[in-house]
Amino acid sequence: MVGEAARKKHMEFDPAKMTGVNLDQLLKLDEARLKLMKKIEDARARQNTASAQIPQASDAVKIKLIDEMTELKDGLGKLEVELKGVLGEWKKLMLEVPNVPDMSVPEGDSDADNVELKQVGEKPNFNFTPKSHLDLLGDSGLADFTRGAKVSGFRGYFLTGGAMRLSFALWQFALEELVAQGFTPMLAPALVRPEPFLGTGYLPQGAEDLYKTQDGDYLSGTAEVATMGYFMDEILALESLPKKIVAFSPCFRREAGSHGKDTKGLIRVHEFFKVEQVVICQASHEESVKWHETLTKNAESLMQKLNLPYRVVTNCTGDLGLGQVKKYDLEVWLPGENRYRETHSISYFHDFQTRRLNIRYKNGERMNFAHSLNGTLVATPRLLVGIVENYQNADGTIRVPEVLKKYLNCDTLSL
Numbered sequence: 138m139v140g141e142a143a144r145k146k147h148m149e150f151d152p153a154k155m156t157g158v159n160l161d162q163l164l165k166l167d168e169a170r171l172k173l174m175k176k177i178e179d180a181r182a183r184q185n186t187a188s189a190q191i192p193q194a195s196d197a198v199k200i201k202l203i204d205e206m207t208e209l210k211d212g213l214g215k216l217e218v219e220l221k222g223v224l225g226e227w228k229k230l231m232l233e234v235p236n237v238p239d240m241s242v243p244e245g246d247s248d249a250d251n252v253e254l255k256q257v258g259e260k261p262n263f264n265f266t267p268k269s270h271l272d273l274l275g276d277s278g279l280a281d282f283t284r285g286a287k288v289s290g291f292r293g294y295f296l297t298g299g300a301m302r303l304s305f306a307l308w309q310f311a312l313e314e315l316v317a318q319g320f321t322p323m324l325a326p327a328l329v330r331p332e333p334f335l336g337t338g339y340l341p342q343g344a345e346d347l348y349k350t351q352d353g354d355y356l357s358g359t360a361e362v363a364t365m366g367y368f369m370d371e372i373l374a375l376e377s378l379p380k381k382i383v384a385f386s387p388c389f390r391r392e393a394g395s396h397g398k399d400t401k402g403l404i405r406v407h408e409f410f411k412v413e414q415v416v417i418c419q420a421s422h423e424e425s426v427k428w429h430e431t432l433t434k435n436a437e438s439l440m441q442k443l444n445l446p447y448r449v450v451t452n453c454t455g456d457l458g459l460g461q462v463k464k465y466d467l468e469v470w471l472p473g474e475n476r477y478r479e480t481h482s483i484s485y486f487h488d489f490q491t492r493r494l495n496i497r498y499k500n501g502e503r504m505n506f507a508h509s510l511n512g513t514l515v516a517t518p519r520l521l522v523g524i525v526e527n528y529q530n531a532d533g534t535i536r537v538p539e540v541l542k543k544y545l546n547c548d549t550l551s552l
Contacts, residue, residue: 245453
């Protein structure tokens with residue numbers, strides 16, 4: 138199953154290159170891990186039984202039980218040491234193992250093989266040649282890419298006046314929409330320790346796309362990482378599920394694999410901001426699918442209220458990340474490019490992330506790893522591109538979407 142998942146996702150799964158072992162050895166380690174865990178569980182059960190018997194036992198039986206418990210304790214200590222060693226090797230290999238795609242995910246090599254589900258909204262019909270956001274924002278002084286590169290380097294930018302205020306309006310609008318649905322707002326850190334990156338699946342494979350500090354920490358490209366880390370190593374109350382978080386954070390990506398792509402403008406930048414949906418729910422495929430559709434519906438609702446034409450695609454196997462079981466992308470129509478461009482990604486992972494982060498809940502006597510999902514609600518400045526190009530006028534001015542006017546108190550963007 139692991140090998141087939143790697144094949145479908147076009148990922149190289151060869152632990153031998155890093156550890157000198159192969160997939161068969163990983164399976165043997167997993168078998169040893171489960172056997173040791175069972176032995177430890179049985180030993181602890183015997184300890185508990187003996188502890189309950191001692192107070193009522195006769196002196197002779199009590200001495201015998203205490204001797205047995207001493208022997209059990211010594212044996213348990215040795216088993217735990219052995220398990221720790223096995224777990225260490227097992228975890229190293231498991232970091233390379235891709236999650237298995239859902240049966241409904243189409244097979245393909247790249248985003249070119251993603252399957253369109255639907256198109257929503259009317260594309261604007263201009264009686265003039267539409268401009269790109271680069272020209273619209275640059276000519277109006279709402280963005281400065283020359284000074285952005287001077288100050289921040291390649292892909293740097295400044296947003297001023299109405300463009301800056303439009304960003305704040307989008308964040309506030311998105312937060313209000315989700316808070317009204319019972320999501321808890323969270324301001325998440327962008328500076329995150331390696332453990333949450335390992336847990337969410339961004340390390341080790343995505344290391345080249347992350348900014349790393351001199352202290353060994355990383356700057357995150359999504360609030361998902363910090364938000365999932367918030368619950369790391371915790372046992373959640375069953376009645377508290379699902380956890381519904383709408384998290385905001387600054388974001389950073391090196392765009393290491395995008396050489397020559399979108400080198401100008403706001404589509405692909407190193408520093409940006411996101412409002413992210415994160416859900417942690419009970420361990421049920423049906424529950425994950427339900428929330429996947431809900432998070433997608435939230436993103437679609439936002440695009441519809443902004444009156445932006447968009448389409449929804451199902452990502453093919455080759456366009457899935459290490460941990461994703463299934464993913465939808467929303468893509469906005471850009472008149473200046475005469476094509477759709479991705480603005481949202483919504484994914485579910487089953488227990489891929491929660492196992493790595495040790496996020497559990499107790500259902501009766503049974504301990505379960507929860508399921509996790511996440512999805513973009515707003516990513517700026519990328520979403521600004523869709524607004525600017527679809528709301529442009531012949532004279533180069535840019536109208537404000539109706540739902541955002543209350544935040545900006547104007548009909549068109551200006552300095």
